[in-house]
Amino acid sequence: MNEPAPRKPLSRLDESLLTGLPPFSRLERRQIRTILDQGTVRRYDAGIAVFDEGAPAQRFFMLLDGHIRVVRVTPTGEQVTALHIPSGELFGIAPALGRDTYPATAITASESLALSWPVRLWQEFVTRYDGFATETYKTVGKRVGEMNTRIVEMATQHVEQRIANAVLRLANQNGRQTDEGIEIDFPITRQDLSELTGTTLHTVSRMLSAWEKDGIVKSRRKRIILCDPHRLVVISEAHPTR
Amino acid sequence: MNEPAPRKPLSRLDESLLTGLPPFSRLERRQIRTILDQGTVRRYDAGIAVFDEGAPAQRFFMLLDGHIRVVRVTPTGEQVTALHIPSGELFGIAPALGRDTYPATAITASESLALSWPVRLWQEFVTRYDGFATETYKTVGKRVGEMNTRIVEMATQHVEQRIANAVLRLANQNGRQTDEGIEIDFPITRQDLSELTGTTLHTVSRMLSAWEKDGIVKSRRKRIILCDPHRLVVISEAHPTR
DNA sequence: GCGATAGTTTGCGCCAGCACAACGTAATTG
DNA sequence: CAATTACGTTGTGCTGGCGCAAACTATCGC
Numbered sequence: 060m061n062e063p064a065p066r067k068p069l070s071r072l073d074e075s076l077l078t079g080l081p082p083f084s085r086l087e088r089r090q091i092r093t094i095l096d097q098g099t100v101r102r103y104d105a106g107i108a109v110f111d112e113g114a115p116a117q118r119f120f121m122l123l124d125g126h127i128r129v130v131r132v133t134p135t136g137e138q139v140t141a142l143h144i145p146s147g148e149l150f151g152i153a154p155a156l157g158r159d160t161y162p163a164t165a166i167t168a169s170e171s172l173a174l175s176w177p178v179r180l181w182q183e184f185v186t187r188y189d190g191f192a193t194e195t196y197k198t199v200g201k202r203v204g205e206m207n208t209r210i211v212e213m214a215t216q217h218v219e220q221r222i223a224n225a226v227l228r229l230a231n232q233n234g235r236q237t238d239e240g241i242e243i244d245f246p247i248t249r250q251d252l253s254e255l256t257g258t259t260l261h262t263v264s265r266m267l268s269a270w271e272k273d274g275i276v277k278s279r280r281k282r283i284i285l286c287d288p289h290r291l292v293v294i295s296e297a298h299p300t301r
Numbered sequence: 302m303n304e305p306a307p308r309k310p311l312s313r314l315d316e317s318l319l320t321g322l323p324p325f326s327r328l329e330r331r332q333i334r335t336i337l338d339q340g341t342v343r344r345y346d347a348g349i350a351v352f353d354e355g356a357p358a359q360r361f362f363m364l365l366d367g368h369i370r371v372v373r374v375t376p377t378g379e380q381v382t383a384l385h386i387p388s389g390e391l392f393g394i395a396p397a398l399g400r401d402t403y404p405a406t407a408i409t410a411s412e413s414l415a416l417s418w419p420v421r422l423w424q425e426f427v428t429r430y431d432g433f434a435t436e437t438y439k440t441v442g443k444r445v446g447e448m449n450t451r452i453v454e455m456a457t458q459h460v461e462q463r464i465a466n467a468v469l470r471l472a473n474q475n476g477r478q479t480d481e482g483i484e485i486d487f488p489i490t491r492q493d494l495s496e497l498t499g500t501t502l503h504t505v506s507r508m509l510s511a512w513e514k515d516g517i518v519k520s521r522r523k524r525i526i527l528c529d530p531h532r533l534v535v536i537s538e539a540h541p542t543r
Numbered sequence: 544g545c546g547a548t549a550g551t552t553t554g555c556g557c558c559a560g561c562a563c564a565a566c567g568t569a570a571t572t573g
Numbered sequence: 574c575a576a577t578t579a580c581g582t583t584g585t586g587c588t589g590g591c592g593c594a595a596a597c598t599a600t601c602g603c
Contacts, residue, residue, distance in 0.1 A: 131453050134538070139456045141449055156442030157435060162449060193399060199441065200398030206448045207383055207404060211373050213455040214381045214499030218590065248550065257456030262590060264552060280550060280599055296376070460560065491581065504560060506582060522569060522580065 072100060072174075076123060080147050081197070085190035094184075098174045105246065109151065109165040109173065116153035116161050118175040122146045125171025126233065126245040130164045130254070140255045141209075142202055143168070145232050154181040155195055169245040213257055216295075221256040222266050223295035226276070230285050239277055239284050246281035314342060314416075318365060322389050323439070327432035336426075340416045347488065351393065351407040351415065358395035358403050360417040364388045367413025368475065368487040372406045372496070382497045383451075384444055385410070387474050396423040397437055411487040455499055458537075463498040464508050465537035468518070472527050481519055481526050488523035 074091045077083040083091055100123070103109060109120065112131060127144040141163055144150045150173075153161050176184075185192045212221050226243070235244040249260040249267070256263070267283070270276045275291055277284040285291060316333045319325040325333055342365070345351060351362065354373060369386040383405055386392045392415075395403050418426075427434045454463050468485070477486040491502040491509070498505070509525070512518045517533055519526040527533060 131449060133453055133457050135457075137457055139453045141452055153442075155438060156445055157439030158442045162442075162446055196397060197399030199445075200395075200400050200404075203398055203441075203445060203448070204404055206445070206452060207373060209452055210383055210448060210455065211375060211381045213452065214496075215375050215377075215379055249552095250550080254456075259591065260551080261553085261592085264550095265590095268552070278551095490579090501561065502581085503562085503583085506580095507560095510582070520581095 076174075077121070080121070082121075082149060082191050082194040083188070084194075086188055090188060094176075094188075095174075097180060098176045100172065100174050103167045103171045103173065105167055105169050105171075107167050109167065109171075110161050112162065112164045113160050116151065116159055116178055118151065118177055119149065119154060119181060120151040120165075120173045120175045121149050123172040123174055125173075126168040127171065128166045128168050128251070130166055132164065138254050139257065140251065142205060143229065143232065143255075146171075149195055149198055151175075152181075152195060152199070154178050155199055168247065168251070218256065218258050218262055219266060220295050220297070221258070222252060222263060223291045225252060225255045226283060226285065227288065227291055227295060229283075230288065234285075237284065240286040241288060242282065242284045247283060248281055318416075319363070322363070324363075324391060324433050324436040325430070326436075328430055332430060336418075336430075337416075339422060340418045342414065342416050345409045345413045345415065347409050347411050347413075349409050351409065351413075352403050354404065354406045355402050358393065358401055358420055360393065360419055361391065361396060361423060362393040362407075362415045362417045363391050365414040365416055367415075368410040369413065370408045370410045370493070372408055374406065380496050381499065382493065384447060385471065385474065385497075388413075391437055391440055393417075394437060394441070396420050397441055410489065410493070460498065460500050460504055461508060462537050462539070463500070464494060464505060465533045467494060467497045468525060468527065469530065469533055469537060471525075472530065476527075479526065482528040483530060484524065484526045489525060490523055 072095050074088050074095065077091050077095065078086075078088075083094065086094075098121075103125070109127065110116075110118075122144055124146050126146065127150055128140050129142040129144060129150070130138050130140050132138050144165075150165060151161060153159065156162070185195075212224055216224070229243050229247070230241050233244050234241040236242075249263045252263045253260045267276060267278050270291075271278060273290070275285075275287045275294075277286060314337045316330050316337065319333050319337065320328075320330075325336065328336075340363075345367070351369065352358075352360075364386055366388050368388070369392055370382050371384040371386060371392070372380050372382050374380050386407075392407060393403060395401065398404070427437075454466055458466070471485050471489070472483050475486050476483040478484075491505045494505045495502045509518060509520050512533075513520060515532070517527075517529045517536075519528060
């Protein structure tokens with residue numbers, strides 16, 4: 060992160076942390092207190108695995124601050140990013156999918172803060188707290204939709220369009236307006252982008268260079284700023300050969 | 302289908318239709334009777350859309366017989382198959398994902414028989430029937446896993462490996478042992494396979510021809526028989542360049 | 544301030560897989 | 574059994590994007 064995030068007292072969390080967030084928005088202060096007291100907060104450095112693919116799902120998580128990349132590793136060791144999780148969302152919700160192991164690895168893209176609970180509380184949350192089930196399944200639905208879109212993109216679009224789409228999506232979810240344009244407000248490398256689009260870091264680099272030459276983006280190390288999102292949209296839609 | 306499927310009396314269904322199926326396996330005969338009476342059966346010809354992407358989700362379905370392809374259509378009209386649904390599974394379960402429209406189109410791959418209920422019953426099923434929620438979320442979890450795998454494959458594997466994987470998966474889910482080998486027991490065209498693997502029907506055709514020359518598969522029109530599944534597995538794993 | 548490390552850029556050659564195109568063949572219809 | 578339609582095969586040429594390689598540059602730890 061750029062500025063040091065305002066540090067929350069880790070000992071006892073404020074109820075306001077959760078009140079705004081969809082899965083908990085219909086709950087009363089007292090209920091949220093209970094939920095907070097049952098959970099554990101932890102800070103994670105950037106680039107740390109919060110949990111690993113295949114590991115027994117012992118806890119589920121709410122990302123309070125930072126960004127998570129959900130990654131799968133192939134038998135031969137290359138990584139593919141399946142999803143990006145912005146702060147304010149649940150993750151590692153294996154129990155919602157009837158699973159007892161995590162289906163993928165969660166890696167912090169930036170320094171992050173997450174609250175977590177043991178899975179045995181899942182059933183309790185679902186039955187006891189109004190709106191929790193509904194909202195979490197909306198989240199699942201949204202992610203299924205995203206994955207679906209990724210599949211369609213990978214199947215039909217060219218690399219340039221896929222990269223454009225990925226950048227646009229990231230900017231939409233995690234964009235921050237600056238005087239130069241919209242900046243993706245967490246560190247992202249060419250390698251990350253290539254894992255997100257199923258290509259190589261070389262190709263991504265070339266692409267960004269070309270776009271920068273055309274004034275569509277600016278990019279420093281680990282940072283991307285969109286100067287002309289509209290042109291990117293055009294690229295992402297253009298020339299669908301197949 | 303090859304032989305005309307044994308025709309069920311459409312008027313009043315037998316409880317045994319559902320007793321074996323996971324979402325209903327823990328229920329009593331009386332409960333299943335109620336569930337059956339609340340639903341509607343319908344037969345669909347091959348190649349028919351059961352519901353369309355984006356349409357309001359008015360019903361959810363249980364596939365009793367046949368096969369469904371879950372398809373998304375791109376803005377430019379090409380189709381991508383996201384999932385295959387074998388008989389005995391729920392589909393069109395938008396309500397489980399907190400959605401009120403269908404996220405994709407469901408097309409019958411062969412003549413099919415499906416039972417369906419209005420979505421307003423979903424909540425009732427989930428709360429009233431033991432195991433229904435758990436089992437349906439397992440189904441969702443399984444499908445998320447499959448989609449994830451597809452993404453990884455599309456991102457890292459070559460066309461030949463993707464086709465091999467697709468064929469193997471179909472054979473696993475819907476294989477039937479014959480004297481020539483394992484036959485995929487529903488009609489599938491080169492075009493279908495190409496939509497499943499994100500390639501062209503030409504490339505699929507070439508691939509199958511090559512495999513047939515090597516004695517790995519036999520293929521008639523709309524039919525594929527695996528003579529040597531093991532060699533296919535080798536192909537699907539081999540030479541992961543990136 | 545100086546390596547060391549992690550991230551980025553760029554050039555070059557090559558080939559998997561696509562576009563295009565034409566033809567062959569099995570099923571279907573009346 | 575024509576005629577028609579749907580599905581499958583195969584050839585040719587071309588190119589997007591990858592592999593490989595090498596150099597460059599921020600950033601960090603000491």
